[in-house]
Amino acid sequence: NAGVMQNPRHLVRRRGQEARLRCSPMKGHSHVYWYRQLPEEGLKFMVYLQKENIIDESGMPKERFSAEFPKEGPSILRIQQVVRGDSAAYFCASSPVVGLAGAETQYFGPGTRLLVL
């Protein structure tokens, strides 16, 4: 059973470009979470999605960031007009259930390292 897949693993963008990060959850998982890890910091929650629905986006910056989890295909985290401060590692986690059990059963992908020049 393959784990959580994220691609690309590394992404370099110039200021003003768009970044698209993809996450394929584990087989049988329908809940996806995105976290951002700034250098020398812990992971910070961004957004929680189920298929075709954004459930909690309380950690998402108000502008330039969006996320989706379509019925078919991976979850996408999209950052428009990137700035240097967006440089970070972005991790996706998936779980088969919601709530506390979801927190217990979140499996993390290897992350996408975004570098904005």
Add this chain to the structure above:
Amino acid sequence: QQQVKQSPQSLIVQKGGISIINCAYENTAFDYFPWYQQFPGKGPALLIAIRPDVSEKKEGRFTISFNKSAKQFSLHIMDSQPGDSATYFCAASTSGANNLFFGTGTRLTVIP
């Protein structure tokens, strides 16, 4: 603000020694406290977790100690090995919550 405070930021331990990492929290609604291990270039992997109804949980060389009244919990790695060298994150969550609140991480180096 940082919901979970973690210390130390970095730790160097001799092989065979005990590594101790501490975390503190403020939100008394937290009722799930996991520790994650992260190797360079990899995502965090769940190492061990505890709920507040017990004061200690042990799995192999890894032990979580939990002090509910002090709102603190710690990870002890006994007989530390060079292969344990990684970054360790504590985290906390609440029943019904969608997300985990992470500490800032401790970079552990075990020297032979």
